[in-house]
Each structure stands twice: as C-alpha cells, then as structure tokens.
Amino acid sequence: MLGTEPQIIASYVETGRVKIVFWPVLNHGDPSIYSTLTAECVGQQGSDAFWTVHELLFTNQRDLWTAGRNYYVDTAVRVGVDQATFEACYDSPSSLDAVLALDNLRRQRGVFNQPTFDVNGQIIAGLHSYEVFADVFDRMSVER
Amino acid sequence: MIVLLALLAACSGSATEPTSAPAAAATDTAADDASVETESETAGEPAEPEPAATEVTDQPEEATSTAGLNGRNEDGTFYRGAADAPVTIIEYSDFL
Numbered sequence: 001m002l003g004t005e006p007q008i009i010a011s012y013v014e015t016g017r018v019k020i021v022f023w024p025v026l027n028h029g030d031p032s033i034y035s036t037l038t039a040e041c042v043g044q045q046g047s048d049a050f051w052t053v054h055e056l057l058f059t060n061q062r063d064l065w066t067a068g069r070n071y072y073v074d075t076a077v078r079v080g081v082d083q084a085t086f087e088a089c090y091d092s093p094s095s096l097d098a099v100l101a102l103d104n105l106r107r108q109r110g111v112f113n114q115p116t117f118d119v120n121g122q123i124i125a126g127l128h129s130y131e132v133f134a135d136v137f138d139r140m141s142v143e144r
Numbered sequence: 145m146i147v148l149l150a151l152l153a154a155c156s157g158s159a160t161e162p163t164s165a166p167a168a169a170a171t172d173t174a175a176d177d178a179s180v181e182t183e184s185e186t187a188g189e190p191a192e193p194e195p196a197a198t199e200v201t202d203q204p205e206e207a208t209s210t211a212g213l214n215g216r217n218e219d220g221t222f223y224r225g226a227a228d229a230p231v232t233i234i235e236y237s238d239f240l
Binding site for chain 1 (some may be wrong): 210211212213214215216219220221222223224225226227229231233234236237238239240
C-alpha cells in the first residue's frame with residue numbers, strides 16, 4: 001500500500017474521512033517477525049514513531065531479509081526513540097508474544113494472504129490503484 | 145605618436161584588470177572574516193557534506209504527516225487518522 005498511501009493520507013486520512021489500521025502479517029519467518037517486533041517496540045514509545053518506522057521499514061524492505069538485531073536497533077534510534085527502552089522491549093518475550101498473538105488473530109479472521117484490506121467489512125485482496133480505494137471510500141462514506 | 149602611446153597604455157591597463165579584480169574580491173571576502181563566516185555557516189551548510197551527515201544521524205526521521213492523529217487500538221494494532229472517521233481500512237500486511 002506504500003505506493004498509494006501518500007495520496008490516500010492526503011485525500012482521506014488528513015481530512016478525517018478514513019482511518020488506517022495496520023495489522024501485521026508474519027508470512028516470511030524471522031524477517032517478518034523481527035521487523036514487526038521492531039515496529040511494535042518503537043510504537044510502544046509513541047504512535048507517531050510507529051508510523052515513522054512503519055514507513056522506514058517498508059522503504060528499506062530489501063534490507064530486512066538479512067537484517068539482524070543491530071540493524072533494528074539502529075532503525076529505532078533513527079526514528080528517535082530511546083535505545084535502552086527499545087532494546088528491553090525487543091529482547092522481551094512478552095513483546096514477541098504480542099506480535100505473534102496479532103498474527104494468530106488475523107489467521108482466525110481468515111486472512112492468509114497479504115496485502116489484504118478490510119474496508120468497513122468489505123475485503124479487498126491484493127494491491128490496487130489509488131482510484132480503486134478512492135471509489136470504495138467514497139461509496140462507504142455515502143452509505144454511512 | 146602620443147595618441148598611439150595613450151592607446152597602448154589604455155589597452156594594457158584593461159587587460160590586467162580582469163585578473164586583478166577577482167583577486168581583490170577574494171581578499172575582500174577573506175578580510176570580511178566575521179560577517180562572511182556567520183553567513184557562510186548558515187547559507188553554505190548544505191554544500192558541506194560533513195555537517196549534513198551529522199545532522200542526519202542526530203536528527204530523528206521526519207514525523208508522519210498524520211502526527212497527532214495517530215493512536216493505538218485495544219487489540220494492540222496502530223491506527224493513523226481520526227478515531228471517529230466514518231471509514232476504517234485495516235491493512236493486513238507484512239513489511240516484506
């Protein structure tokens with residue numbers, strides 16, 4: 001969604017018409033788990049920081065296949081969170097459990113492929129253009 | 145003859161002027177140390193890679209454009225946008 005996200009944010013999110021929720025899908029083993037754990041631990045220090053690291057991780061997604069703990073600590077520091085707090089979170093089993101629990105919950109909801117979008121209950125599978133999302137948002141706004 | 149000499153003198157004078165002019169300008173800026181330094185520190189900074197690099201490592205990544213509209217749901221997921229927006233899109237996605 002990163003490609004269409006700036007347009008959606010400018011036209012719909014900043015204008016109060018749409019709220020975006022990010023639900024992690026861990027379909028690629030350790031790289032998925034530890035990138036999501038990084039987002040979780042950055043997010044524990046602030047929701048704004050979460051969205052900043054969310055963008056950074058997507059932008060650098062090629063790095064994530066081989067990234068290790070040091071890479072994620074550096075990433076967290078780059079977005080301005082406290083390093084010691086981040087590392088304590090990153091090393092904590094309960095943080096890992098929280099990430100895995102969300103992943104299990106999406107399976108229970110029947111979501112197996114990514115990306116999948118749930119717009120007020122309407123499921124949209126796969127990547128789509130900005131126009132496709134805009135049409136759905138406009139229709140949903142009128143229906144309410 | 146006098147006219148010729150005058151012409152020769154005039155020509156040799158104008159040929160040296162351009163070379164001496166920048167040199168004079170250079171010494172001017174160097175002499176103006178105090179004012180030039182403060183100006184070049186602020187105005188010239190983008191051209192210098194070193195201070196810019198330090199800024200990147202010290203400066204956190206830019207905040208998102210929805211800063212202030214972001215929050216966390218009870219289930220642990222994060223959202224961006226007005227909590228009471230009429231449309232909610234849940235993006236199920238991996239960072240990879």
